[in-house]
Amino acid sequence: MVSTTVDLTDPGLWALPDTPALVEELRREAPVHLTDTVDDGPVWSVLSYQHSADVLRNAAVYSSESGSLLGAGAGQTPVGSGRMMALTDPPRHRELRSPANPFFSPGGVRGAARSIAELAGELFDRAVEQGEVDLVDVVSALPLAVMCDLLDVPEKDREMVVRVCDIAFLGRTPEERRAGHQQLIPYLMHQVMLRRTDPRDDLISMMATYRVRGKLLPVEDVVLNLDNIVVGGVQTVRHTAAMGLLTLVQHPELWQQLQRGEVGMDSAVDELLRWTSVGLHTLRTASRDTELAGRQIRRGDRVAVWVWSANRDPEAFDRPDLIRLDRSPNKHLALGLGAHYCIGAPLAKAELGALFSAALERVSAIEPTAPPQYNRSIINFGLDHFPVRLTPR
Structure with a gap:
């Protein structure tokens, strides 16, 4: 058994300059390690691209129902298990995903591209x-506004919803973020009840109003899924x-390459998704005994796919x-794979392309007018603050 004392769930690890070399060394030692984590107990850490893809594709063996993210604690089952898209397996997953699909399809996103x-x-x-601005605040405003449009939040409520979402997503502490969600969820519940009697587009x-086998989804389930969509849609972008943008600042030759039009924006977005891999990991739980990279995985074992590592695997990327x-092909896992491939991927890419353009x-x-401040998150690793001075073109 290959185990490591390196706790990849330590949020302070991912901002360190020597982390890429550390992860590369771990991957070379073995594609799958048993990691002893502080909060979640023993977890199988998958570091190679191929084995990560194998796990993400195989929902029959690697289930999402017991949690899709680390941090809940050993033996803890999330509240939305079996009720949310992120916490269900096919065929239930497809049923919950169906009503939202039209709003995130490539065709629907193309129609909204100009306004974005x-x-x-x-x-x-x-x-x-x-x-002089904080670039985190600048870029956060776009996905928040687009989400308000998708939800058709009344004009009179938008300032409040944006403010609550700011707290829920940008709060400085877990307690602040939790308080934001506690304000957002009752609002969503109220809107769900209103639109059951007076639906809009x-x-x-x-x-x-969506029915599964003739029955409306419970209101609580609708709200949980909406909250999850809002969180995912805003945080990833x-x-x-x-x-x-920090990457482009650190590599001015890339900025100039884009400004000269030498690289298409679509491929640039995909490469920046691969490189940043802000969704560091995805969690699954083995639903039966299996084998992965020669390791015996037992029913109930938790398996963490470290997307950041998979997206830097030289076996998969030159x-x-x-x-x-201009990397091509670029089959990165930043937006997932298989049944749980990000429902909002086309919209996220459109928003990112619009912001970079x-x-x-x-x-x-x-x-930069001060060093960027990294957050302490293994769920959405990124920046809390990025203070800069902008020179007009």
Whole structure:
């Protein structure tokens, strides 16, 4: 059995400069390690691309129902188990996903692309006028606004919803973030009840009136799934955009490459998703005894796919230590794989492309005015603050 004393669940680990070399050494030793974690007990850590893909594709053996993320504590089952998209396996997973699919399909996103680009442009116009800004705040505003549109939040409520979401997603402590969710969930529940009797053409109405085998989903289940969609939609874009811009600041040759139009934005977004891999891990639980990379996995064992490591595996990517904005193919796992591939992937990519394009069109230089502050999260690793001075283009 290959075990390691390195606790990959230590949130302080991922901002250290020597972490890439450490993870590479662990992966070379073995693709699967048994990790003793402080909060979650023994966890199988999957570090290679191929074995990560094997786990993510095989929902029949590696279940999401007992939790999709580390941090809940050993033996703890999440509240939404079997009720939320993120915490169900097929076929139930497909049933919960169906009503939301039309709002995140490539066709639907293409229809909204112009308004997303316009909003991103407005955000950077204001940022350039201010001169000195926190880029985390700038990029966070876009997914929040887009989510309000998807939910069709009434104009009179938008300021409140954005403020509550700011607390839920950007709060400085877990207690602050929890308080934000405790305000958001009652609001969503109220809206679900209203739209069951007066549905509109929006995501809340679709989820609220959707029937599975002839029965409406319980209100609590609708709210849990909406809250999960909002969290995922905002956090992935926020952290990838901020970390992506930091990457471009740290590698000015890439910024110039994009400004000269030498690389397409679609491939650049995919490479920045791979490189940043802000969703560091995905958790599964073995539903039966199995074998993985020669390791005996027992029923009930927890298996953590370390996406960050898989996306830097030289067996899957040519020179993964280099940022190649034109990398092709680029089958990264930053947005998942298999049944749980991110439902909002087309929208997230459209928002990221719009934010990067708006910055490139309006800004000639981004100068940090203080060191960026990394968060302490293994769920969405990114920046709490990125203070910069923007020079207009």
